[in-house]
Amino acid sequence: MIGLGALTRPTRLMVGFAVTAGVANAIAFAAAPDITETGAGASSRLGTSLQDAATRRDRTAADERRKLEMREQAVRASEARLAGQVKQQQAEAAAAPAGGAQGSAGAPGAQVPYDNLARIYQTMKPNRAGPIFEKLDIEVQKQVATRMRERATAQIMANMSPGAAVELSMALAGRNVVKRVPTPAGGANARSPKP
Structure with a gap:
C-alpha cells in the first residue's frame, strides 16, 4: 500500500511537465509581438478594403446630408415665398374694400358666387349657356366673364345675341355700356310691305 507521504510529494514526472509548461508559456509570451505583426500584414488587404468601404459609406452619407440640406433650404425658400404672397394678397384684399369698394361687390365673400358661376358656365355647353348668360345683369356678366377662361x-x-355680346364686350373693355333698346315687333323699325 502506498503511504500517505508518497501521495503528498510531487513526483518527478509532474515537475517535468510543470517546467515544460513554463517554458512553452515563456516562448508564447515572447513570440506574441511577432504574431501580431504577422497578423497585421496578413489582414492588411482586409483592413484596407474595410477602410475603403467605410470611406465610401461616409462619402455617401455626406452627399445624402448635403442633398437633404439643399431640399430643406428649397422648402424654406418656397415657404417664405408663399408666406410673402399670402401677405401680399391679404394686403390687396384689405386695400380693395378700403379703396372705394362698390357696396358688397368688393367684399371677399361676394366674389365666391361669381367664381362658382364662372365654373358653372364653363362646364355648360356654349349653345345652352349663351342665351341664359345674356339675360343676366351686365355687371354680373362682366364679373363672371372675367373669372372664366377666355376660350369658354x-x-x-x-x-349670345349680337347686341348682348357687344354690351359684354364693352363692359369687359371698361367702356360705357350702351343699353339695348328693345324693339317692338310692330314698331317703327319693322318693315312694312310696299303698296
Whole structure:
C-alpha cells in the first residue's frame, strides 16, 4: 500500500511537465509581438478594403446630408415665398374694400358666387349657356366673364345675341355700356310691305 507521504510529494514526472509548461508559456509570451505583426500584414488587404468601404459609406452619407440640406433650404425658400404672397394678397384684399369698394361687390365673400358661376358656365355647353348668360345683369356678366377662361367666354359670347355680346364686350373693355333698346315687333323699325 502506498503511504500517505508518497501521495503528498510531487513526483518527478509532474515537475517535468510543470517546467515544460513554463517554458512553452515563456516562448508564447515572447513570440506574441511577432504574431501580431504577422497578423497585421496578413489582414492588411482586409483592413484596407474595410477602410475603403467605410470611406465610401461616409462619402455617401455626406452627399445624402448635403442633398437633404439643399431640399430643406428649397422648402424654406418656397415657404417664405408663399408666406410673402399670402401677405401680399391679404394686403390687396384689405386695400380693395378700403379703396372705394362698390357696396358688397368688393367684399371677399361676394366674389365666391361669381367664381362658382364662372365654373358653372364653363362646364355648360356654349349653345345652352349663351342665351341664359345674356339675360343676366351686365355687371354680373362682366364679373363672371372675367373669372372664366377666355376660350369658354368666347364660345358663350358666340352663342349670345349680337347686341348682348357687344354690351359684354364693352363692359369687359371698361367702356360705357350702351343699353339695348328693345324693339317692338310692330314698331317703327319693322318693315312694312310696299303698296
